[in-house]
Structure formats: C-alpha cells, structure tokens
Amino acid sequence: MSLNRADIExxxxxxxxxxREEEVPALVDGLSRILGLVAQxxxxxxxxxxxxxxxxxxxxxxxxxxxxxxxDQHERYQAxxxxxxxxLYLVPKVIE
Amino acid sequence: MSLHRRTIAExxxxxxxxxxxxxxxxxxxxxxxxxxxxxxxAFITVTGEEALAAAVxxxxxxxxxxxxxxxxxPIAHKDIFCTExxxxxxxSRMLGNFRAPYDATVVAKLRAAGTVMLGKTNMDExxxxxxNETSFFGAVKNPWNPRRVPGGSSGxxAAAVxxRLVPGASATDTGGSIRQPAALCGVTGLKPTxxxxxxxxxxxxxxxxxxxxxxxxSAEDAALLLTAMSGFDxxxxxxxxxxxxxxxxxxxxxxxxxxxxxxxxFFDKGLQRDVEEPLRAALAVYGKLGARLTEVSLPNLPLxxxxxxxxxxAECSSNLARFDGVRFGHRCEDPRDLTDLYERSRGxxxxxxxxxxxxxxxxxxxxxxxxxxxLKAQRVRQLIAGDFTRAFTQVDVLVGPTTPTPxxxxxxxxxxxxxxxxxxxxxxGANLAGLPAMSIPCGFADGLPVGLQLIGPHFAEERLLNAAxxxxxxxDWHRRMPGAYA
Numbered sequence: 001m002s003l004n005r006a007d008i009e010x011x012x013x014x015x016x017x018x019x020r021e022e023e024v025p026a027l028v029d030g031l032s033r034i035l036g037l038v039a040q041x042x043x044x045x046x047x048x049x050x051x052x053x054x055x056x057x058x059x060x061x062x063x064x065x066x067x068x069x070x071x072d073q074h075e076r077y078q079a080x081x082x083x084x085x086x087x088l089y090l091v092p093k094v095i096e
Numbered sequence: 097m098s099l100h101r102r103t104i105a106e107x108x109x110x111x112x113x114x115x116x117x118x119x120x121x122x123x124x125x126x127x128x129x130x131x132x133x134x135x136x137x138a139f140i141t142v143t144g145e146e147a148l149a150a151a152v153x154x155x156x157x158x159x160x161x162x163x164x165x166x167x168x169x170p171i172a173h174k175d176i177f178c179t180e181x182x183x184x185x186x187x188s189r190m191l192g193n194f195r196a197p198y199d200a201t202v203v204a205k206l207r208a209a210g211t212v213m214l215g216k217t218n219m220d221e222x223x224x225x226x227x228n229e230t231s232f233f234g235a236v237k238n239p240w241n242p243r244r245v246p247g248g249s250s251g252x253x254a255a256a257v258x259x260r261l262v263p264g265a266s267a268t269d270t271g272g273s274i275r276q277p278a279a280l281c282g283v284t285g286l287k288p289t290x291x292x293x294x295x296x297x298x299x300x301x302x303x304x305x306x307x308x309x310x311x312x313x314s315a316e317d318a319a320l321l322l323t324a325m326s327g328f329d330x331x332x333x334x335x336x337x338x339x340x341x342x343x344x345x346x347x348x349x350x351x352x353x354x355x356x357x358x359x360x361x362f363f364d365k366g367l368q369r370d371v372e373e374p375l376r377a378a379l380a381v382y383g384k385l386g387a388r389l390t391e392v393s394l395p396n397l398p399l400x401x402x403x404x405x406x407x408x409x410a411e412c413s414s415n416l417a418r419f420d421g422v423r424f425g426h427r428c429e430d431p432r433d434l435t436d437l438y439e440r441s442r443g444x445x446x447x448x449x450x451x452x453x454x455x456x457x458x459x460x461x462x463x464x465x466x467x468x469x470x471l472k473a474q475r476v477r478q479l480i481a482g483d484f485t486r487a488f489t490q491v492d493v494l495v496g497p498t499t500p501t502p503x504x505x506x507x508x509x510x511x512x513x514x515x516x517x518x519x520x521x522x523x524x525g526a527n528l529a530g531l532p533a534m535s536i537p538c539g540f541a542d543g544l545p546v547g548l549q550l551i552g553p554h555f556a557e558e559r560l561l562n563a564a565x566x567x568x569x570x571x572d573w574h575r576r577m578p579g580a581y582a
Contacts, residue, residue, distance in 0.1 A: 008455070011455045011458050011462070012455060014458050014462060015442075015454050015455055015458040016417075016420075016435070016439050016442055017446070017451055017455065018436075018439040018442070018443030018444075019451075020443070023451070026448070027451070027452060027455065030452050030512075030513045031456055033512060034405055034452075034456050034513060034517075035459075036514070037401065037402050037405060037517070038402045038405055038460075038469065040399060041403065041406070041473060041476050042472075044396065044399055044472075044475075044476045044479060046476060046478075046479065049479060050475070050478055051474030051475050052474050052481060053474060054334075055290045055481070055529060056289075056290055056336065056530050059291070061333050061334060062333060073197070076197045077423075077424075079195070079197070080193075080195065080197065080423070080424035080425075081422070082421065082422075082425075082426075089422050089423060091422055091431075091434055091437060092432065092434055092437055094433075
C-alpha cells in the first residue's frame with residue numbers, strides 16, 4: 001500500500017494537523033511503510049472471529065450512579081488555558 | 097555500603113533502624129541526579145524543594161512509629177503521570193507549560209504510602225517511541241554506554257534506576273515501554289495486568305493497551321511498589337475491582353513443578369546469538385530451581401506488531417484529539433480562525449513521531465478503511481489473545497527474550513519507523529492480550545544488558561514476581577551497575 005502527497009494532505013486535514021512543506025515527504029514514506037507492515041494482517045484467516053476491543057473478556061465496563069460528583073473547580077482548571085475571560089475559553093470568532 | 101547501591105527493601109529497613117533519615121537519603125540522591133543530568137538527561141523536572149519537605153514529614157512519621165513500608169523512600173515518576181502543581185509534559189512541546197491540577201491515582205497512592213517524589217522522568221513524546229529519541233526535551237542516554245539509547249518510552253525512569261539515581265520509578269507500558277527499557281538498561285520492569293493499576297491521571301495514548309507499572313532494581317522492590325499502587329479506582333472505568341494481595345508475601349515460594357513455556361516463535365528467528373546465550377543460561381537456572389521447561393507455540397504471535405500498529409495509532413488519534421489549543425497546552429500565535437487555531441496549535445505542538453501515529457490512526461479509522469484495517473486488526477488481536485489463553489492451559493509462565501538486540505546506537509533507527517517498531521516485537525503480545533509481564537536482567541552481550549521476559553495469565557503478578565525473585569536469589573545480574581554510576 002503506497003500513499004501519495006495528496007493522500008497525506010487529506011489525512012492531515014482530517015486530523016487537524018498543519019504540516020510544514022518539509023515534513024510531507026517523510027510522512028508519505030513513513031505511512032506507506034507502516035501500511036506495508038500492516039498488510040501482513042491480510043494473511044490471517046479471521047472468518048468468524050469477533051473483533052476484540054477490550055483486553056479482559058467478560059469484565060464489562062462499569063457505569064457509575066448518575067449523580068453529581070464534581071464540584072466547580074473551573075478557576076483551577078482554567079489556570080492552564082491559553083486564553084480565558086470571565087470564566088470562558090477564548091477562541092477566534094466562529095460565527096460572523 | 098553507599099545509600100544509592102541499596103534496594104528499596106534495604107533502604108526501608110535502614111530508615112526504620114534510623115541508620116539514616118529520609119532527608120539524608122533524599123539529599124544524597126538529589127545530588128546524584130544533579131551530577132548525572134548533563135550526561136543522561138533522565139529527568140525533565142527535579143522537584144528538590146518539595147522532595148525535602150516530604151522527606152521532613154516522612155522523618156516525623158518514622159520517628160513516631162507511624163510509618164508504612166515505603167515511608168521516606170525517594171522515587172521518581174514518569175512525566176506521563178499528572179502531579180498536582182508540578183509541570184507534567186508527557187515529553188511534548190504540547191504540554192511544555194502544563195501544571196497538572198490534580199494527582200494521578202498512581203501518584204496519590206504512592207504519596208499516601210509515604211514515598212518522596214524527587215522529580216519527573218524523561219520519556220518519548222506521549223509515550224510513542226522505543227528509544228527516547230522522540231522526547232521534545234532531548235534523548236535520554238543509556239548509563240551503560242552514553243552513545244546507546246536507554247529504550248523507550250520509559251527511558252528516563254529506566255536510566256534513572258540503572259544509574260542508581262532513584263531506587264525505583266513509575267512507568268507505563270503500551271507496547272513494551274516498561275519492559276524494553278528495563279532490558280536495555282539492565283533493570284527490573286513490571287507491566288501488570290490491564291486494569292490492575294488505575295489509569296486515572298495517566299495521560300492516555302492507547303486506552304485498551306496502556307498500563308502503569310514499575311522500574312526497580314529487583315523483583316522484591318517491584319512487589320513493594322505494586323502493592324502500594326494497585327487497586328480499584330472508581331475514577332477509571334477500566335479499573336478492575338479485585339482485592340490487592342501483598343505481593344511480597346509469596347516471593348519465596350519454591351518453584352518446584354512450575355511449568356515454564358519457552359515461546360517457540362521468539363527463539364526461532366531474529367535473535368542474536370549473544371542475546372540467546374544469556375537467555376539459555378537463565379532457563380538452566382529455572383531448571384535448577386525445579387521448573388519444568390517445555391516449548392510452546394503461539395502461531396499468531398508474529399502478527400503482534402502489525403496488529404498493534406493499527407490498534408494503537410487508532411486509539412492515539414482519538415485520545416490526542418483533546419489537544420486542540422483551547423483548554424490547555426500549546427496554542428499557536430494569531431490564529432486566523434478556529435480551524436487554523438486547531439491545525440497550527442497541533443502542528444507546532446506535536447513532534448514527528450506523534451504526527452505519524454495520529455495520521456496512521458486517522459487513516460485506518462477513516463471512511464472506507466475502517467473494516468479493512470481496524471476491524472481486521474481487532475480480529476487478529478482476538479486470535480493472538482486466544483493463543484495465549486491456550487498456552488496457559490499447558491504452562492504457568494511463558495518466557496522469552498524481551499528485545500531482539502541489546503541497546504542500539506542513538507540515531508541508528510530513526511530513518512525508518514518500521515525498523516524502530518520491530519524493537520517491540522516480543523513485548524507487544526502481552527499488551528494486546530492484557531497480560532502481566534516482566535523483564536529481568538539475565539546477563540550481558542558485548543557489555544550491554546540483556547533482559548529475560550516472563551509473561552503470565554491475567555492477574556498472575558504474584559507468580560511472575562515469585563519466579564523473578566527466586567531467579568534473582570540465584571544470580572546477581574540485577575545487582576550489576578554501570579561503572580560510571582556504581
């Protein structure tokens with residue numbers, strides 16, 4: 001499986017990653033090599049095999065009781081935010 | 097004997113006997129960290145002041161007899177664990193200024209047990225790497241040879257323990273990130289069963305694979321730390337609600353009749369002869385200890401690496417979507433609009449390997465490819481897990497090499513990602529199946545440490561620690577220290 005520059009640019013858009021021009025050739029090559037490695041999976045006979053999403057079969061994930069457990073700590077958490085005003089995260093204008 | 101040469105178990109006895117105080121121990125190790133930092137780069141942050149304050153408090157508890165087995169013991173945490181008020185970077189520019197607002201459960205539990213945190217260890221960016229070369233804060237060097245890598249992604253923790261800068265450190269293992277650096281640095285690494293240790297506050301890479309564990313000088317020390325770290329945590333939905341045994345209780349149980357399975361696929365090919373020799377010698381030790389050795393075949397295991405490089409990047413692309421430049425982490429200058437803010441913040445904040453994995457994951461999950469890649473890999477994962485389940489009906493423990501070669505040179509494998517990924521060929525299987533596994537030092541090849549890997553069934557940590565401890569009773573490989581740091 002070989003990818004080209006247009007593929008890489010499309011994947012980068014989906015992943016919301018800006019790439020510098022000089023990063024593109026290495027990603028074309030690197031992802032193509034990785035997909036070449038992954039192609040080994042084609043040889044495995046997986047007919048009738050259930051996909052495995054959780055490594056501990058039989059141990060279902062719990063649901064907690066639907067009650068409020070969090071206290072308001074927005075000032076503490078927003079201390080790490082790049083830009084905050086009046087308790088709100090600031091981003092560029094979304095709606096004209 | 098100098099304090100740094102002692103294990104956690106020995107230091108704990110010395111602290112109780114008042115041979116030295118936690119403050120003295122902390123000061124002496126902080127001095128070693130400072131002296132080694134230019135050569136090894138094992139730490140991203142050293143928390144000297146906080147450590148001394150914690151040591152003073154520990155000494156008070158030791159004086160009043162109100163101390164647990166780990167009170168006053170200095171350790172380090174991998175910089176993937178959130179530490180309240182302390183820089184937590186995950187080895188990335190993205191989190192270069194992030195001060196965690198809370199402690200990870202692992203950190204909180206070890207703090208409550210009385211340990212003294214000396215600092216945060218260097219690591220591959222977001223735990224993605226096998227050499228520590230992807231860290232935004234520069235590569236860590238191997239204490240046995242500074243031109244060699246320490247392994248990754250927990251390379252800082254492994255190098256710090258190998259150079260006896262700390263007697264133990266926390267670490268995480270998604271595809272081998274505890275065991276591979278343990279092997280390359282000549283220390284003892286333990287990756288517990290998936291769900292045994294809480295993932296809360298441990299920055300997520302691949303959530304169905306990530307598990308926290310330990311790097312220490314001995315299996316006995318791993319047992320001490322694991323006992324304090326493990327347990328059910330309502331804050332992690334995959335945390336398993338099973339009682340935590342005292343992992344030190346059965347370390348001395350004789351191995352007579354233990355069924356040890358040699359992983360046929362691991363000994364068949366790709367193993368250097370000078371790596372195979374110490375492994376064969378280690379197996380002979382197990383024979384002498386009364387274990388019964390047989391060969392076991394896991395035919396789907398050679399598909400571990402391709403399976404992992406679908407599953408792990410897919411989960412990574414989803415987990416790392418949270419880094420958007422809005423709520424925390426790096427934000428680009430003067431974004432034109434919201435899309436530009438996302439794309440440039442992420443493009444600037446993430447390094448090359450992280451981008452490669454996010455993009456691989458985005459691709460395998462994208463419309464039209466999901467079935468062919470992601471579901472296919474999840475099905476092969478089921479086959480691999482099934483191989484392990486069958487093997488554990490015949491044997492109690494599986495053994496094999498941890499890595500195909502000893503530590504390689506810095507820069508040797510950075511050109512081709514697949515070459516780097518194949519370093520984890522022997523470690524990934526245990527992650528895919530969620531099994532506990534260890535790496536213990538078993539000799540040297542060309543002056544560099546070689547690791548023996550032990551893999552057990554789910555929640556068989558006691559059996560692994562027991563087998564590792566009795567091997568370490570018979571041998572002294574785990575006591576060897578790199579000359580420059582002995």
